[in-house]
Amino acid sequence: EAAVTQSPRSKVAVTGGKVTLSCHQTNNHDYMYWYRQDTGHGLRLIHYSYVADSTEKGDIPDGYKASRPSQENFSLILELASLSQTAVYFCASSGGNERLFFGHGTKLSVL
Amino acid sequence: QEKVQQSPESLIVPEGAMSSLNCTFSNSASQSIWWYQQHPGKGPEALISIFSNGNKKEGRLTVYLNRASLHVSLHIRDSQPSDSAVYLCAESNYNVLYFGSGTKLTVEP
Numbered sequence: 001e002a003a004v005t006q007s008p009r010s011k012v013a014v015t016g017g018k019v020t021l022s023c024h025q026t027n028n029h030d031y032m033y034w035y036r037q038d039t040g041h042g043l044r045l046i047h048y049s050y051v052a053d054s055t056e057k058g059d060i061p062d063g064y065k066a067s068r069p070s071q072e073n074f075s076l077i078l079e080l081a082s083l084s085q086t087a088v089y090f091c092a093s094s095g096g097n098e099r100l101f102f103g104h105g106t107k108l109s110v111l
Numbered sequence: 112q113e114k115v116q117q118s119p120e121s122l123i124v125p126e127g128a129m130s131s132l133n134c135t136f137s138n139s140a141s142q143s144i145w146w147y148q149q150h151p152g153k154g155p156e157a158l159i160s161i162f163s164n165g166n167k168k169e170g171r172l173t174v175y176l177n178r179a180s181l182h183v184s185l186h187i188r189d190s191q192p193s194d195s196a197v198y199l200c201a202e203s204n205y206n207v208l209y210f211g212s213g214t215k216l217t218v219e220p
Contacts, residue, residue, distance in 0.1 A: 033208075090155075099145075
């Protein structure tokens with residue numbers, strides 16, 4: 001079965017600190033995505049990638065950077081964490097047929 | 112930027128009833144419309160997708176798509192308590208999915 005693993009599962013960060021969220025997939029999928037979920041806003045696309053060493057901006061990229069060093073790994077980086085970035089973050093992968101496989105999410109609290 | 116709207120925000124139905132969820136999307140040229148199910152504390156899971164106008168049936172699920180009106184609906188026949196979850200509608204554009212805010216379905220025993 002397709003597997004997408006996110007780490008950490010939860011994190012508390014301080015305002016202004018650097019946060020890195022990691023995602024690893026064993027699906028051999030080319031596409032990977034980062035979404036954030038807030039109550040009342042559903043899933044909003046932050047960054048995505050369709051090939052290693054390349055990333056694309058989604059709808060809400062401001063304040064986030066992404067890195068895709070290999071086909072299996074996709075990281076989301078918050079250089080200067082802010083209160084407004086408190087949310088649940090989901091990573092997903094896809095083989096190009098538009099069916100996304102999601103991880104369990106990372107709950108990020110910025111204090 | 113795609114825009115997907117879902118209604119109602121929440122829905123409560125008795126066990127065995129039909130659940131009907133609605134979604135409007137922004138682009139008649141979107142490639143497919145997807146429905147995902149999300150249980151508390153879990154990531155969303157794909158349920159069903161539709162590309163062509165008309166309907167598609169899989170088990171207890173039926174999806175209706177009308178591209179002209181930018182409307183899609185999901186119907187769950189014989190709803191069960193285990194169907195209680197948030198249902199997310201998404202439109203796709205070249206392997207990028209844009210989601211709505213979801214409908215919270217509660218099926219009461």
